[in-house]
Amino acid sequence: MSDAVQLSSSMRTNLLLLQQTNTSTSKLENQLATGNKVNSALDGPTAFFAAQSLNQRASDLSTLKDGMSQAVSTIKAGSQGITSIQSLVTQAQGLLTTAYANLGTDAGSISTRKSLADQFNGIKDQIDKLAGDSGYSGKNLVAGNGQSFAATSTTIETANSITSVSNARVTNITGADTYSVKISGTGAVSGAAGDIANAETARGVFGLKVSGKLSSTSGNFSDISIQTRGSVGQQRSVVVTEGDESRTINFFDNTQSATNTLKQPGVSGTGQISQVSITGNIEQGDTFTATINGTSFTYTASAGDVAAADSATRQKNIATNLSNVISTAASVAGSAVSGFTLTAGTGSNTNTFTIATTATSGTAASFSLGTSASNALTKDISLSFSSGTVVSFTVDRASLEALGTTGNGTSTIEKNVDVSVTATDLNGVSVTRSGTNERGDSKLSDGENAFSFSTGTVRLNVDARNVRQAASANSAANISTAQTTAAGTSNDLSVQFNENNSSGITVAATNVTTSGQGLAVDYAQNNFLDRADIDKAQAQLTNATNVLRSASQTLATNLNIIQTRSDFTNAFNNVLQDGADNLTQVDQNEAGAQLLALQTKQSLGVTTLSLANQAQQSILKLF
Template identity: 30%
Template sequence: MSDIVLSSAVRDNLLSLKQTANLQSVTQTRLATGMKVNTALDNPNSFFTAQSLNDRASDLANLLDNMGQAVQTIKAADKGITSITKLVESAKAIANQALQTSSEFERKQFASQYNDILEQIEDMARDSSYKGKNLLAGAGNELEVIFNEDSTSNLTVNPVDFTDTTLDDGLNLDNLDTGGTGTASFNLFGGTGTLALTGLQASSNLTDLAAWSTGDQVTITDSSGTTTLTVGTDITTVQDYVDALNDLSGVHTSFNESTDSISITSGNTNPIYVSKDNAGGGTATSGGATGGTTTTLTVSSLSSTATLISSGGFQAGDTITITDGNGFEPASIEIDSETTVSDLVSFIDNVKGLDATFSGGSISLLGEVSFDITSSNADFNRTTLGSTSGTVGLSAAASEFKSDTDIDRTLQAINAALDELRTAARSMGTSLSTVEIRTDFTQNMINTLEVGAGELTIADMNEEGANMLALQTRQQLSSTALSLANQADQSVLSLFG
């Protein structure tokens, strides 16, 4: 090529075209990539400065992802605390409802419901995890959030432990003892007998009878012992005799003036023996006017269809009342002459928390709380002449909601637990706010770094477009100039024409 001789004009135009082509190549690259600095050769200072800024932005972007996950972890815990708070408020409502009733059985049920709520609280706490991190599950679940590249700026979110409601440094809510059950039974026996006092009325003196004299003694005996009535001292008239017999436990006595006899109805579980001696000069009798030495009043267990008044422990008009350990009266019944044993069993069995069955003359009771069955009739459930109490008592271990004091103590614990939840919620809220603020800051910082890097390396597309048009025009002009220079060199050929 060095042997080829070109004119100065041609060489100048060729050089101009070459330079224009180089500039077009650079401009085309900038237009294609959008960058005015693509390599360190373009501008070392801008290239490496921009790279440093982009590297930091990338590092912060990685931290931003972790911050986002931390936000979700804290939100999961916050949602858990909100739900647990509602459950604790439900537990408080249950305790307040228990306080509104005196029924020991209903309070026992409320105690069971309260325990169910505590179980749900623990389940809720265990379910409040996010990606294996649970801020409501105690030690080992600390959350560390890093805010800058060298980890010198960070936040540690300490967990609480609500997975066990009994923890002293947690909710401190203990399960309530719901108590136990108790059993009891009472017998239903009955028997009747008569003592003939021929020719007497209720107001008559017993000594009007030929066989009776002042000082004679009437003896009434069963398995519990003996009661002695002295004629003229303890008993004088027929009515005195009836009243004295009525005073015996489990015995109902009346005088029938149409038959001139005393009717005795027993509810005791053992036979009763009545006799009168001759200590005052009379004649020994079986407790009546004449005949025999002893009247035996036998008893047998009642059947389910037997009327209650066939037992000495019941009379028409009696009121049978059931009360629980709190003195609450869930039911009462007034018996009449038609009330049967089956009716009594059904009445008892319909009381909530109390089951009754009847077999072999005995009513068996199973109670979820303590119950007492009493009657307005003092002879109710008097099994012998020596019985001192007719109350049927069933004892069962009480629940921890039995008394108002128990419930008030639980309410105090619930209020303290609500305070603990509010404290935990505030702590979680503060941590969440801090992480969210740092997240926004980091996003803005990333944007600032990327904008700064872009200002050093990103091309102005308007400017580069204008440059391309100018270079294309220059290229066209250079081509025209080169053509003209070649035409000037060709003019010498005209000399050889």
């Protein structure tokens, strides 16, 4: 075109070089501003996509690291639960130590062990609650796999239908089994021979016997206690107690008496009349004597005489019977008291009788009369209780008085009852609790009784009131256990270590509950009545401690693995990011130096272009 501006070759060359310098300068300024030498695929596709791959992998691993951190917290929660449960197990062991120190058969020791058993059960419940509270973020590593067993409802219902049986169940189940439960025996009652011998010696009695047959509606397994009270030479009493029933017998009170009063003296023409009076408290075996003209007549109070509760009737009975003894002799001709008449008192004087001679002349009109009464030398006591138990013994006054005040006190007699409850598992192993066993040796008791097997503990409440009905009928039933919940993995913790899930770890949940699949710590058996029950609890706690230590070690190992992988992931992320940075980031020093050189080159280019332009201007001067 005619109007086009034409540049000289030198100007065009300088201008091109200046444009290239400006482009390079802009690129370096952009790199220095962003810090990257590759900001897009256009800047370097190979480096850009390689760096992007490395950054994406680092991002994926960072996400996994968050999961590892949560896994660490989950494991720590389980570990803390185990530590706290171990503390509870230690407390339970302390209770057993106290129980061992109170192994006596006295009421105080039995009560103490029962209290300790209740506390033991409380700790067991707290272990389960603590294990349940040790979950984190939906996972509980100490609650096990969820597998559980229980006795079937049908067999439980059948067992509870047995007379005297209630609350039948199976605890501490380790596997399915069937238990046959049978109640047998006659219900015959007896007393422990050693206790009876000790009581006779301590209480000054002999012929002590505990007998009878357990009532089918009011039976009990309670001990018999015999307490003696009183002072030497004074009234004594014995209190016999069984369960809630108590009987008190007083004896040797020294209040019974036989006295005589002259009602009419014997004079010429009138015969003597004297009155005999019976007073005081009268007991079986007390003796009453009337002596007429040197001949004595004695009557001993019988059980029938003292059957009446009121003293007046007892006194009348003695007066009547003593009078009859004398009358019988007086009716015999030629006897020492022939010629005497006896008349019973009337009205308010039924405790008296009169003796009159029929002679009215000479010395025969008068007679000598003496009366006396004395306590029984021995006293036979027989007491019946609503349970069917009969306690009988004889109190010997001489023996009791010889003991002095040491004869006072209480003796306890363990009652034996011929009733047994036997449980047998499918392997033929039998466990029996019998009312005839000594306490501390699997003795059957009122209330809960436990029968321990390797597959579980059969528990049922026995009601002593009507257990004889079941025993007489040889009542029996089967209790079966079965799996109620299948094992699962919902509590297992899976941790992913790399982005393609080719590396990871699964932390299986462990069971530190008290169930048979876990620590296998059962409720206290039989209120720690027997040493064997405490021994079983001790063995369970020892096993629980071992399980807890193993579980703690397993969690610690997994925690270390996860923590190590987490640390590795964190470090490896840095490696990946460093690699990506090496591919894309600019060297600030080098880029700065290059920019400075380009700026210098740019300045030179501008100067060169100006010189080229001046060369053209010099031509114009020619015109």
